[in-house]
Amino acid sequence: MKTVLITGANAGIGLATAKAMARRGFNLILLCRNKEKGREALAILKRINPAVTVELFLADLSDIDSVRQVAQQISRAHSKLDVLINNAGYSPNRIEFINNIEKSFYANHIGPFVLTYYLMDLLKAAGEARIINLSSAAYSLGNASRFFKRNGNLSIMAAYGDGKLANILFTKELAKRYTDSGITAYAVHPGVVNTGFGSNFAGALGFMMTLARPFMRTPERGAETSVYLATSPLTSLIRKNGQDGGSGGFFADSRPKSIRHSDITIKQAAELWAKSLAFV
Template sequence: MKRRRYVTDVKRLDGKTVLITGGNSGVGKETAVALATRGARIIVACRDPEKARRAVTEIRLQSRSLNVCHMDLDLANLSSVRGFCKDFLQKEKRLDILINCAGMPSVLDWTDDGFSMCFGVNHLGHFLLTNLLLPRLKESAPSRVITLTCSSYKYQKLDFQDLNYNLLPFFTYCRSKLANIYFSQELARLTEGKGVSSFAVHPGFVQSGWTSHYSFLFRMLMQVVMWMFFVSTEIGAQTVVYCAVSDEAAKHNGGYFVDCRPAVLRPFARDEGVAKKLWEASERLVKLA
């Protein structure tokens, strides 16, 4: 197995505010611990208040920082996203780092707004969230947006006749991860010169709780596979932390990162025309004025 890098940058984040979707578990939680340890104010955005409260307690204990809190957010409901952003902008005067970490695996399910769960949560929910919080990111510049994706993007291209769904749930997931990459690139172009940097991160294949959406037999099988071949959540969080703190990463605005360094995308995933078309289509789908 390829040896993965650990972040060696010791930069502090005192006075910085970090918002992490899905920060209650997996890579998001490990990232929260790492950044809280560096002095950042951490806001965990999660749809389950009880899970979020438990996670906040654990993050505080592990990081030895009390500057960690949670806010309710359901990315599968665009009204919830709008309400969250309104509340956030009223309460929080800074947003230095936004980490779009929450995600759904390849399940056949639907959001409250009628989108496939994969595409609705992984792309559209984060698309609306980032756009509504963009004014605060610009005010807090230099700021960063880090969006988690996956190397499985390479197995699909976008179908603008039906962005939302594919008959095979795994391919819907692949499309959503490709959409994350295009989103990150277009965000970098649209905010160029405005102090907001954007990065897409593949954390590796991580031993996390994504199998909870599947049957007991599948979960047991995947536990064995993950134990043999997947990396820990601590290692998975390293590239996210790297993009949050590294001055070197800031030189690659709009870049795709793997193992704490820029990585090369397939040519079709670097198509500026497709990225722009997806951005405009996403604006229509979420009714972003």
């Protein structure tokens, strides 16, 4: 049996992804921040498919010490990992800083980077492994010049966009570094999903999110592309509809999509990796 680790697997897209992977016979490692909600998700998943194993580990992706610790725990408990889905995301309702770095950037990029780095030996041991990073079309709001810097004028959506842009750059650098090790990496836009994202927004932005909510996708629909990337034959991912869907690609609606942003370059991806190593 193959094993998949899903961050933020206790609710929303993460739980929907975990349910779909359980039905496909994958053993599950759930990485959650909340112990009680994690246990509830574990019980649900065991009922869906009693034949698979489901394990719960706890960590806060904005707390790098807890990420390092949980990666060590997982590495002691497992000899390989077939799929890593960095699903968990953090949407700020106000701008906060941790050591002069905006909190959502910690949770949306630095935490997943550190987790992935420490689990790399398990992924290599699988022979053919996949890393799926949940990004967003909001990457278009990001700006690499703001990464790792304190910015008192940062807006909530700009902060979120920075993390989602970093997810794409991280994915591209993973593809460059590890394809020869049998590891492929993909970034995903799940669509605008009704997961409670933006429920803590205030003012006009909160009002707009409330109006939009009835038209949002279900978490199950939002999970479809991650599940597709985790389970489809590699040959089916390489090209589709004329778009390059190989390792490092950006996917939405289970199809590769072109991305346009002046900061999505080989140089920026390498610089992001180098700066992120300081947190390992």
